[in-house]
Amino acid sequence: xxxxxxFNDPSWGFSxxxxxxxxxxxxxxxxYGALSGGAFPMPSAGVxxxxxxxxxxxxxxxxxxxxxxxxxxxxxxxxxxxxxxxxERKISEEGNTVKYHRRxxxxxxxxxxxxxxxxxxxxxxxxxxxxxxxxxxxxxxKAAKPRQITVK
Amino acid sequence: MSNKGSKNxxxxxxxxxxxxxxxxxxxxIFTPNVDIFETDHDITLxxxxxxxxxxxxxxxxxxxxLTLTGEVAPFEGANEEDILIEYEIxxxxxxxxxxxxxxxxxxxxxLNDGVLRLTLPKVEEATPRRxxxxxx
Numbered sequence: 246x247x248x249x250x251x252f253n254d255p256s257w258g259f260s261x262x263x264x265x266x267x268x269x270x271x272x273x274x275x276x277y278g279a280l281s282g283g284a285f286p287m288p289s290a291g292v293x294x295x296x297x298x299x300x301x302x303x304x305x306x307x308x309x310x311x312x313x314x315x316x317x318x319x320x321x322x323x324x325x326x327x328x329x330x331x332x333e334r335k336i337s338e339e340g341n342t343v344k345y346h347r348r349x350x351x352x353x354x355x356x357x358x359x360x361x362x363x364x365x366x367x368x369x370x371x372x373x374x375x376x377x378x379x380x381x382x383x384x385x386x387k388a389a390k391p392r393q394i395t396v397k
Numbered sequence: 398m399s400n401k402g403s404k405n406x407x408x409x410x411x412x413x414x415x416x417x418x419x420x421x422x423x424x425x426i427f428t429p430n431v432d433i434f435e436t437d438h439d440i441t442l443x444x445x446x447x448x449x450x451x452x453x454x455x456x457x458x459x460x461x462x463l464t465l466t467g468e469v470a471p472f473e474g475a476n477e478e479d480i481l482i483e484y485e486i487x488x489x490x491x492x493x494x495x496x497x498x499x500x501x502x503x504x505x506x507x508l509n510d511g512v513l514r515l516t517l518p519k520v521e522e523a524t525p526r527r528x529x530x531x532x533x
Binding site for chain 1: 479
């Protein structure tokens with residue numbers, strides 16, 4: 246559990262202290278992958294769905310790939326510090342008469358919690374689903390936004 | 398754990414395509430996950446291609462080789478800085494050799510919520526027919 250919390254908390258250091266190490270790690274993996282012919286894994290908490298979190302001065306932006314899911318099948322809850330995304334991906338049955346050649350797509354339940362590096366404003370969170378990609382825009386709280394100081 | 402009946406979804410990292418030929422344009426290429434099943438009359442293919450819109454999807458069938466290509470537009474705004482990046486985006490590409498002869502005029506493709514559903518009807522001759530064996 247401790248492991249999960251550490252890795253679900255982006256403020257823990259993926260971006261800052263460990264970015265150089267992370268870069269090196271990725272390069273090593275890429276090199277190894279090139280030698281062995283395999284794909285290299287991205288750093289991840291190992292919890293579905295995989296998440297990309299970015300920020301600008303105003304907002305945090307969270308994105309996740311959830312192909313085949315509708316917005317009403319997702320349960321998104323935001324607190325002052327984090328966001329939880331849960332739901333169930335269903336794959337419809339095709340009947341007994343079909344013969345499967347390949348089954349790579351998977352169904353199941355998922356639940357993921359992510360902590361933001363700073364405080365957020367929970368009242369004006371916007372979420373949308375487009376082409377199976379979830380985007381959530383979470384405004385930073387006033388206290389957490391960088392403020393420009395003009396020198397007189 | 399509160400899961401009744403259904404299992405929990407496991408993380409499945411995107412499979413990067415390792416092709417012997419290099420692309421002229423840089424960028425990652427991924428192979429989409431697919432389900433393929435067959436009935437007596439058609440072959441259906443379902444492919445997960447999150448981020449691909451109908452304009453950016455190309456389906457090509459020639460000489461029994463089916464090629465799926467999907468372009469994904471970058472999602473990030475210009476001023477955004479990465480905090481946590483767990484997946485990369487890139488083009489989707491996958492090729493299949495089809496064993497049956499497909500009726501090209503009746504192919505049906507639908508793209509909903511990032512999932513492609515492609516129905517490939519077999520030509521009449523390819524649908525199995527029972528051959529009666531007579532004696533004498």
